[in-house]
Amino acid sequence: MLEIRNLHATVDGKPILKGVDLTLDAGEVHAIMGPNGSGKSTLAYVLTGRDGYEVSEGEVLFRGRDLLAMTPEERAAEGVFLAFQYPVEIPGVPNTTFLREALNAVRRHRSLPALDPMEFMKLARTKLKALHMNDQLLKRPVNVGFSGGEKKRNEILQMALLEPALAILDETDSGLDIDALKVVAEGVNALRAPERATLVITHYQRLLDYIVPDRVHVLAHGRIVRSGGKELAQELERTGYAAFTGEAA
Amino acid sequence: MAASFETARQVREATEQTYKYGFVTDIESETAPKGLNEDIVRFISQKKGEPEWLLEWRLKAYRRWLSMPEPRWTKLRFPQIDYQDAYYYSAPKQAARPKSLDEVDPELLRTYEKLGIPLREQEVLAGVAVDAVFDSVSVATTFKGKLEEQGIVFCSISEAIQTHPDLVRKYLGSVVPPGDNKHACLNSAVFTDGSFVYIPKGVRCPMELSTYFRINAANTGQFERTLIIADEGSYVSYLEGCTAPMRDEHQLHAAVVELIALDDAEIKYSTVQNWYPGDAEGRGGIYNFVTKRGACRGRNSKISWTQVETGSAITWKYPSCILQGDNSVGEFYSVAITNNYQQADTGTKMIHIGRNTRSRIISKGISAGRAQQTYRGLVRISPKATGARNHTQCDSLLIGDSCGAHTVPYIESRNRSAIVEHEATTSKISDDQLFYCRQRGISEEDAVALVVNGFCREVLQQLPMEFAVEAQKLVGISLEGSVG
Numbered sequence: 009m010l011e012i013r014n015l016h017a018t019v020d021g022k023p024i025l026k027g028v029d030l031t032l033d034a035g036e037v038h039a040i041m042g043p044n045g046s047g048k049s050t051l052a053y054v055l056t057g058r059d060g061y062e063v064s065e066g067e068v069l070f071r072g073r074d075l076l077a078m079t080p081e082e083r084a085a086e087g088v089f090l091a092f093q094y095p096v097e098i099p100g101v102p103n104t105t106f107l108r109e110a111l112n113a114v115r116r117h118r119s120l121p122a123l124d125p126m127e128f129m130k131l132a133r134t135k136l137k138a139l140h141m142n143d144q145l146l147k148r149p150v151n152v153g154f155s156g157g158e159k160k161r162n163e164i165l166q167m168a169l170l171e172p173a174l175a176i177l178d179e180t181d182s183g184l185d186i187d188a189l190k191v192v193a194e195g196v197n198a199l200r201a202p203e204r205a206t207l208v209i210t211h212y213q214r215l216l217d218y219i220v221p222d223r224v225h226v227l228a229h230g231r232i233v234r235s236g237g238k239e240l241a242q243e244l245e246r247t248g249y250a251a252f253t254g255e256a257a
Numbered sequence: 258m259a260a261s262f263e264t265a266r267q268v269r270e271a272t273e274q275t276y277k278y279g280f281v282t283d284i285e286s287e288t289a290p291k292g293l294n295e296d297i298v299r300f301i302s303q304k305k306g307e308p309e310w311l312l313e314w315r316l317k318a319y320r321r322w323l324s325m326p327e328p329r330w331t332k333l334r335f336p337q338i339d340y341q342d343a344y345y346y347s348a349p350k351q352a353a354r355p356k357s358l359d360e361v362d363p364e365l366l367r368t369y370e371k372l373g374i375p376l377r378e379q380e381v382l383a384g385v386a387v388d389a390v391f392d393s394v395s396v397a398t399t400f401k402g403k404l405e406e407q408g409i410v411f412c413s414i415s416e417a418i419q420t421h422p423d424l425v426r427k428y429l430g431s432v433v434p435p436g437d438n439k440h441a442c443l444n445s446a447v448f449t450d451g452s453f454v455y456i457p458k459g460v461r462c463p464m465e466l467s468t469y470f471r472i473n474a475a476n477t478g479q480f481e482r483t484l485i486i487a488d489e490g491s492y493v494s495y496l497e498g499c500t501a502p503m504r505d506e507h508q509l510h511a512a513v514v515e516l517i518a519l520d521d522a523e524i525k526y527s528t529v530q531n532w533y534p535g536d537a538e539g540r541g542g543i544y545n546f547v548t549k550r551g552a553c554r555g556r557n558s559k560i561s562w563t564q565v566e567t568g569s570a571i572t573w574k575y576p577s578c579i580l581q582g583d584n585s586v587g588e589f590y591s592v593a594i595t596n597n598y599q600q601a602d603t604g605t606k607m608i609h610i611g612r613n614t615r616s617r618i619i620s621k622g623i624s625a626g627r628a629q630q631t632y633r634g635l636v637r638i639s640p641k642a643t644g645a646r647n648h649t650q651c652d653s654l655l656i657g658d659s660c661g662a663h664t665v666p667y668i669e670s671r672n673r674s675a676i677v678e679h680e681a682t683t684s685k686i687s688d689d690q691l692f693y694c695r696q697r698g699i700s701e702e703d704a705v706a707l708v709v710n711g712f713c714r715e716v717l718q719q720l721p722m723e724f725a726v727e728a729q730k731l732v733g734i735s736l737e738g739s740v741g
Contacts, residue, residue: 056696059688084698096693100711109707110697117698149711166697 009034009205010075010174015066016230017047017054024050026230027066032174035202039216039241040209042227043249048209049093051227052178056090057083070174084110085117087173091163091180098150103162106150107132111169135168139195157188164195175199176207181215193218213245228252289346295319298446301346305415305449308422318435318445325439331602332631332663333571335507335544343478343509345447388413388452388468390481400464410455411466414482417453424455428486432515432552432579440511440546440573444480448513451481456491456522465721467496478509485515487522489555494525496724507535507570511546520555520582525563527720528576529728532568534735537626539598542570549576550606553585553614561588562605563719565728567735570599575633577606580614580642587616590716592728594709594735595628595660604634604665609642609675618649621713624660625739631663638675645675653683654712656705656739706733 010032017025024047032038042048053061055068057080068075075083098106104125112122123131132146141161151159160180167175177196181189196206196219208219216224216238224240225232226249233252234240289300298319302312327338388398388411404411410421418425435445452468470481487493510532516524526549535542545568551560562576572595578587589605607616616636624630636647653662664681686708694704710717710729717725717732 058692080692080695081698081700084696090696092693092696096687096689098690098693098708098711100714101707106694106697106707109699109703110694113698113700113703170697 009036009071010207011069012055013067013069015051015054015068016064017050018062018064019050019060023064024230025054028227028230028232030225030232032205032207034173034205036222037200037206037208037219038223038225039219039221040207040225040227040232041211041213041241041244043253044211046227047230048211048227049178052090052176052207052209055083055176056080056088081113082117084170085114089167089170089172089175091160091167091175091177093179093182095151095154095159095163097152099152101150102146103148103150104129104132104146107146107166107169110166114170132165132169135165138198139165139168140191141165156183157185157191160184160188160192161195164192164199168195168199171204173203174205174207176209178209179211180208181210181212189215190218213241216241226252287346287348288344291344292341293343293345293447297345301447301449304346304348305418307418310426311418314430314435315446318442319447321436322439322442322446325436325442327439328573331573331633332629333573333600333602335571335600338509338544340443345478345480346449348449388466390450390452390468390470404462404464407460407463408457409460409462410453412453414448414451414453414484417484421453421455424486425453425484428484428515428517429482430515432517432550433513433548437548441513441548444482444511444513444548447478448480448482451483451512452485452497453483454485454493454495456487456493458488459490460488461491462493465494465496467498469498478511480510481512483512483514485524485526486517487519487524487558489519490521492523492525494527494721496527496529496721498529498531498724507542507544509544509546510569512548514547514549514576516549516551516560518551518553518555518558518560518582518585521557522555523559523561524551525561525721526551526576527724528562528564528566529720529724529731530564530566530568530572531731534568534599535570535597537597539570539627542599543568545569545572545574547572547574549574550579551577551587552579553582553587553611555585556582556611557584558582559586559588561586561590561719563590563716564592564603565717565720565731566591566593566601566603567731569601572599572601572603574603575605577608577635578616579608579610580616580645581610582614583611584613584615585611586614589616589618589620589634590719591620592623592713592716592732593621593630594623594732595625595630596735596739597626597628599626599628600630601628602631602633604632606635607637607647609636609638609645609647612642613644614642615645616647618647618651619715620649620651621716622651622653622662623656623709623712623736624653624662625656625736627659629661629663631665633665633667635667636669636677636679637667638670638672638677640671642672643674645672647675647677649677649679651679651681652712653681654709655683655685656736702737703733705736705739709733709736 012028012030015025015028108128221238226234289297298315398412433441435442456462518524532543553560560578566572580587587607593601593603595601620632622630632651638645651664666679668677690708691704710732
């Protein structure tokens with residue numbers, strides 16, 4: 009599904025990623041953990057093509073194709089989804105309008121007919137129900153006045169609608185209380201599927217109690233310094249990142 | 258709302274040029290000699306078979322115009338206009354004034370069809386009556402008969418001068434006197450056509466009334482005059498739309514609109530202005546110098562202006578309300594979009610005279626490219642306007658680094674009991690918003706249209722439903738090429 013080879017990237021001319029290698033197969037959930045400033049969010053933005061994140065070396069193949077050559081919207085249409093750490097507010101645009109625009113853009117790319125408002129509402133309601141979420145979320149302007157939990161739930165709702173092949177969750181647990189965390193994790197688990205790969209980026213182990221990963225990687229100083237099974241997360245919880253930051257330096 | 262983006266995309270794909278109304282109709286015209294003098298004023302008046310009083314009114318305005326200075330207090334920059342280098346009358350040639358649509362030149366009907374304004378009654382938008390003005394004259398008015406059944410008069414102003422001279426004489430120039438400003442004065446001297454509406458006492462007009470203005474001839478100014486009178490307890494919703502061919506030289510459009518609302522009457526006036534804005538380098542485009550004013554003469558009357566201004570090289574326009582009647586209400590909702598080298602200096606005036614008068618101003622300005630835009634608004638509370646209230650909300654959105662937005666509020670309060678509020682914001686479309694949309698699969702241009710439509714939503718919601726969708730499309734199209 010996703011093959012990252014020797015990826016180097018800079019932000020404002022400053023090297024952040026210094027040779028990341030990672031392979032993620034369909035049906036798998038991998039977690040990337042690491043201290044603040046290790047390059048976790050940079051990796052998410054490089055994979056989704058954000059301006060200002062320059063790749064200086066290496067390549068990324070997504071389902072065998074050169075991901076880095078695509079525009080952000082092409083990557084999205086091809087099935088790459090990023091759940092944002094800080095979802096963005098768009099005043100005056102109802103959430104339904106935004107979601108339908110996004111879904112229809114992706115459907116057009118896949119040569120599927122666009123959904124009209126009625127068809128869309130029906131689909132959105134089904135997804136909301138499956139995620140135990142409230143209709144009200146659809147009517148309000150995109151993320152405007154949403155609580156931290158609502159914003160993250162809205163990200164999961166979008167993911168459920170867009171049905172990506174690769175989902176990247178960037179610090180989805182930040183700013184959530186334990187109840188909200190459970191709801192979000194439940195949503196992510198409901199979307200686990202043999203054809204889908206998920207990359208969970210997190211600072212803390214606690215999210216991984218609810219979304220149990222197949223593999224855990226530790227990112228420090230722009231490199232993956234260690235990989236292991238889910239027990240690696242628990243080890244980190246006990247020992248902290250100090251050992252790795254030292255190791256990488 | 259989403260459907261409109263869908264359509265906007267299709268429109269974009271279907272047309273190579275951004276301005277899709279830029280075609281010219283090949284039609285034989287009758288034109289007055291170039292330039293402006295008393296003989297031209299007489300020529301226009303004679304062409305229209307006007308009564309003596311109106312010719313005198315025009316000549317008086319013309320003489321006054323000669324010595325009036327041009328308003329130069331705006332932020333607009335443009336060269337001196339050569340008034341002698343333009344034609345002041347151009348009309349499609351036809352044997353006599355057509356009595357029905359069957360007699361209208363098919364080429365004209367095709368022009369309006371191309372503009373999306375079919376005039377044959379079986380094809381028109383349900384519930385919308387249209388007066389079509391082509392260059393200097395009105396070529397057709399739909400649904401006239403049906404409206405007459407309720408005593409509603411909806412016709413060209415030239416026709417009203419013949420059929421309802423008393424109403425015209427009583428109200429013409431009563432809200433915007435000829436000497437108001439140089440552009441209005443010129444209009445008073447040479448106005449050629451426009452719409453006239455009279456809604457009788459207690460009648461609620463059963464359909465939207467609309468006028469569609471089209472400039473076709475080259476080097477011709479358009480000077481239309483619209484007069485709407487809502488008698489006691491009546492209601493009307495009126496909409497105007499405008500387009501012009503793409504030409505390299507600037508063309509002058511100086512219109513005057515007067516609204517009169519008597520006791521308990523309400524007028525809702527909406528504009529979707531899409532005159533040719535000039536090309537990306539700032540060549541050509543319409544100079545849009547318009548005076549629009551409404552008088553709430555009666556108690557509990559209400560006048561509401563909604564405008565979506567996307568076209569013209571220069572827009573100079575301040576739709577205003579004179580709130581004379583006690584408890585009368587004035588509203589101004591505006592979206593103005595300027596891209597490339599367009600300039601706009603627009604806003605409103607709310608003049609509170611009666612007691613407990615209320616006004617509300619919501620202005621949304623969007624600037625892109627090298628465009629400059631100014632909101633200029635006056636709120637005046639006179640000594641007798643006890644209990645007057647105003648709320649002004651003025652938001653500017655900038656796209657890119659080379660454009661400008663300016664806000665110039667004038668507040669004059671001479672009554673201690675009045676409450677006047679002014680809020681203003683300036684923001685930019687953020688990279689965060691664009692990336693968020695693009696990460697969800699929405700292209701950059703559609704993302705801009707989405708964010709801008711959200712920004713304007715409060716105003717677009719005020720438009721009659723039939724036109725709100727059109728306006729949303731226009732917002733997207735006007736901003737093409739503004740990012741990336």
